[in-house]
Amino acid sequence: MSTTAETLSSDAPSPEAQEAASETDARGRLLAADGTPLKLSLARALRRQKLRALALVAPLLFFVLVSFIFPIGGMLLRSVQNDIVPDTLPRTIAALEDWDPASDVLPGEPAFAALYTDLVVATERKTHTRLGSRLNYAAGGYSSMLRKSGRLVADFHLDWFEKKVSRDWDEPEVFTALFGEGEGPAAQALPKTAAAYAAWAEEMREQGEDPAKEEPWDLVYAALVEDLRAGGPALTGYSGPQAELIAETLAKIGEYDPPSYTDAFIKSDKDWGDPDNWAIIHQLSGRYTSSYFLAAADLERNTDGEIVDKPEEESIYIFLFERTLFLSLTITFSCLLLGYPIAWLLSNLPLRISNLLLILVLLPFWTSLLVRTSAWIVLLQQEGVINDLLVSVGILSDSGRLQMMFNQTGTIIAMTHILLPFMILPLYSVMKTIKPNYLRAAKSLGATDWTAFWRVYFPNTVPGIGAGAILVFILSIGYYITPELVGGTEGVFISNRIAYHISSSLNWGLAAALASLLLIVVLALYWVYDRIVGIDNVKLG
Amino acid sequence: MKITHLLGATAIALVPLATLAEDLPPCDNCADTMTIVSWGGAYSSSQLKAYHEPYSKLTGVSIVNDESSNEAVAKLRAMAEAGNVSWDVVDVVASDAIRLCDEGLAREMDFNEELAAAPDGTSAEEDFGDLLVSDCFIPQIVYSTTFGYRTDVAEWNGREPDDICDVFDLENFPGKRSLEKRPINNMEWALLCDGVAKEDVYDVLETEEGQDRAFAKLDTIKDSVIWWSAGAETPQRLADGEAVMGSTYNGRLFSLIEEQGQPVKMLWDAQVFDLDGWIIPAGLPEDRLNRALHYIMFATDTQRLADQAKFISYGPARASSAPLVGKHADLGIDMAPHMPTDPANAKNTFLYNYEWWADYRDDLDAKFQAWIAK
Known part of the structure; x- marks a missing residue:
């Protein structure tokens, strides 16, 4: 932004030009050298500047729009989209309009007849099993209900x-x-x-x-x-x-005396005779649904349409969100604890040595993430290098080997190591700009080492801490490969579930809802962070 | 056309392969490159040697290998939505094939028309038999998920597990177990060892009480379990001694035991059979589809399926291939006793119910993950 301002001012009329132009027209407006009103001339110049700036960022803007905003927006939209149900069962849904799902009686024959019509079309278009997988996200059993009914309706008459x-x-x-x-x-x-x-x-x-x-x-x-x-x-x-x-x-x-559709469907799968299964279809009949977001927040609708907590043995996501935040904060904090002294060393040692150290900091950065993670497994597992060493020197007994992997400890250690450079580098670049004179001045005025550090040096590094902390935190909140490999059951993050729903269960709606919630949480935290630290106080160098 | 021309030009070089080619019709209007997706590792290289290399030699087609099978369903769905499917033949497990077929993402096959008959003339449909679990799926191998255990565990005092329920017996067989981080198989084994008869397992598992029962059984060993999500983890943990027993695919254990010589043995009891095979994505342009079908016709014939078993210990899916299974290509050991389908190994096997899991996977998975996290 500042460069735009500079070019702007350099393009503005020079003092001489302004002096020459300091004439006024008949209506008392200031005129530029070429006789146009100064205000107009300035506005024109400004507009040209803006257009040029826009043209310069246009490729990037276009790239970000096409490759980031649209796909991400489209993905997040899936968290509320529910077209498959109304598109596949339009007649059934219309027939269910008057039915009261709380009444605990089955819908009448017209609903079953409508279901027959919808399913013939769906079976021929091969969308009935897709509908089955969609409904299975709400409750089990639909997949085979629809598969069996699909076979039933194919040659019903x-x-x-x-x-x-x-x-x-x-x-x-x-x-x-x-x-x-x-x-x-x-x-x-x-x-x-x-x-x-x-x-x-x-x-x-x-x-x-x-x-x-x-x-x-x-x-x-x-x-x-x-x-x-x-x-x-x-x-x-x-x-x-x-x-x-x-x-x-x-x-x-x-x-010809065919069975009623009701009887035929119930005969093909007894679950059609359960009003609760119809209630779910009724609930999911809209084009947009809140069901994914409810599921992502461990909530669900009961058959009366009220929002209630999920049974405890199925609630997991709130718990995982909390754990993700807690572990990410822990990782950020341990990165700060380890990174601060290193960054200080880097910025205060003679250039020759500090350059060498910097390479050591960067070296793991250039190594594949998987290699580093696997290396930690080799080091930390119960039959691993560290445990072997401790046992061989007699600190641990063979049966008392430490469990440092496949739990939260494993996740914290491995991720702290992986994310450390993101803390060290901003800290280092900020510390590099702090003049040693400040500390000397403080000491010459009688401050102890601690006071000089805490009152003079540390406040100057806060922008670096802010930048490093936010980088590490945001990165760790979205990590999933490392936790998956070293986290066992206690050390996995919400992102692991998102990845699972994207690539294994194919419940993209739920994945999108979880991702949206995560995004909201991050934005909220960012807002809090801005209020406390002030985003203007963050410096990368 | 180009292909037949190529064939003629290189006929002399192809003399040893001529026997392969005699039944394979020329491919008209076919693309001359194709992308084949598989699992990577030892499995892909067995396919490379048994299928891809001979096929390329025969036809001159260049084959691009992609190792994305573990997320094939998600990627195919994304490709189909984007309207640009870049894969020609995809290797998936049966349950994924059923899902792809359900979603209309895989092409339905006409097995007798589009696959080679057995050498004695038995039709393809009969030769594959019950293994044709989906209209879109051409089975390649039978594999099983089963247990391996270390033979040098001091605390076991010379005992060796020979029953699936020994996995749940911490008293006689203490130590860490490596189990897969999903409900499939684990729930079934838990119920089997909780006294449920094999044929009732899925009926019991369908009820809340049955699920609670399975979780209660798994609770008894939960503190001794390390969970895995990639098939390579259990062999690694067994080799490191990090786990004393663990479930994985039988081929992984074969290479751990026979190729790497680790002190590990197989526990075949209650092994769960599963299938792996090919699908062709739906909606391919005609020339690519012709190529894919031509390849499938070649790669799933009796001899080719038997050839794959020279490189990896998975059973060929055709009945007619079984007698042709020979020795391992490098180790020179007889492969038949290492097949999951070998009578000595298949004394007690468990049949995985695809349809049941298609229904209850989402439900049970939510419960399983919540159980595991707490």
Whole structure:
């Protein structure tokens, strides 16, 4: 920012020019040398400057937008998105509108019939199992409920036509003959079937399939059953294509007695008979959901729609957030404790030695994170180098080996080591600028070593501490590889769960909600930090 | 076209491979590079030697290896959403294949059409048999998750574990156990050792009481467990003596015992069989799909599956490959006794229920992680 200000002032009219221009126009406005009003001329120059500055940062801005803001924003949006449920079960959700989930009775047959229709479409589009995995995040069992029902609905009505009437009914040609022409006699005799067939054919064409070669969805057969039952003169007197088959089927339709959808679904999986499972579908019917955020905060909605705490054996995230903050603070503090004297040494030793030391500080920085972490495992594990050494010199007995790895100690030690350079470097660059005269002056005025350090030197290093602490803290709060390897069960962070939900459980909504919460916590801490330390007091050099 | 041309030009160099090529039809309209995703390590190198190298030699195709299988599902989903799938053939475990198939991210196969028949003419579907657990998944190997234990633990006074329940017996077999940091397998073993009959395990595990029962059993050894999340951790801990017994994939233990000569033995009891194999991502452009199918046809034939067992101790997924399993390529030892499917090892095995876990994974995992953290 300061460079922009400098260039600005250098571009502003020089004193001579200003003097020459210190004339006023008729309305008493100051004029620039070229006769334009000074205010206008200045504003123009300023605008040009701003545009130039913007043009300079534009590539970076564009890069940050494209590679950071949009993807991260898109990812975080997933924490509230819930399109899959309303998109897959639109009719079921509409049918559930009047149903009271707290009533503890099953929804009626219309809801099951709507579920049948939705599931035929979903099964054909192969989205029913995806819906199953989404609903499984709320409660177990949906995956197989939907898988079994998917098999059920695929030939719910077709089965009867095929087995009891004629095998011809699963031939695509029959339907092409009936409805291929559009508004033929068949479409008049069987209006619902024609509409269902047209809708299906449209969908097939969209998918790039040829409807003349595919067996229609079961929905077409469901419509056929309705049409045949409705009867009517156009149907009884039908004489168009496939008239024989239609007449045969019409004669038999009285025998057709399919189970109710309710019974059929419950028979395919008894869990459909549990109102609680319907309550969850009802709860998740919106396009946006708070369920991921609730889960991320160890909360859930009960069947009455109230927000309640999760049972204790399932709550983990608040606990992990607290642990992450606690461990990150501990790591920051131990980095400061270890880094401060080193940074002091670095800035006060003769250049030759301090350069060597600096390389030692930076060397681990250039080594792969995994190598460093594994090295700590070798050193710290119970059969590791340090324990072996302590046992061989007799400090420890063989059965009393220290547990320094696969717990919080392991995480703190390994991460402190890994993050130490981020503390040392800002401290060093700040300490480098503190003039030794200050300390000498303090001492010559009678201060003890401690007073000179505490009252004069230390306050000058606070900006470096601030910078180092915030770097280490922010980095450690998002760490997950090292804790995963050395943290055992007590030393893992919230980021480990985020990584797990991103790459293993594929519950991206929950991962996004956890990440958003983490972001909010960090921003809140940043705000507190700004109030206490003051962000202007942070210096990297 | 380019491929057949290449083949002709290098026919002399290919004499030893000619026998491989005779059944493999030429590949029309096929891409000439492909990206194959696998697990890395010894497993990938066994595939490299058994499949990739002969295939490249035969066809001139250059194969790019990617070692991202452990996050294949997440990456494929992200790729599909971005509309740019850059992988051609992906090696995944069966449960991941089922998920990919469920999500429409993997291509459904026509097994009899698109896979080679057995040499005696048995159709591919029959040859793979029950192992075809998903329409999208072409099984390659049968592996098992099982235990290895150190043979030199002084406190055990010469006893050696021979029963899965010895894992839960801290009195006779004290020491750290290395277990996987997820509910799958651990919950089943806990119930088996809590007196549940093998066939009832999943029925019991479906109830709250059953889950509590499994956790209670695991609680008895919780303080002696070091959890692992990568398959290499248990062998490392066994070699260091950091753990006295631990679960991992049987191939990892094979290399620990036979190749590195560590004082470790296998505990095959209640080993849990699982499958690993190929899927082809959905929606590949035609030339890449043709190449992927051509490769799969070659790499999953009877001889190739048997060849892989020369390099790693996983059982070939085809029934017709079993008699062809020979000796280890470098060690020269007979591989058959090291296969999880060998009758001596498979006296008591546990069948992992994919569908059940697809239903309850999220639920139980939340409970498991909460249990582990406290």
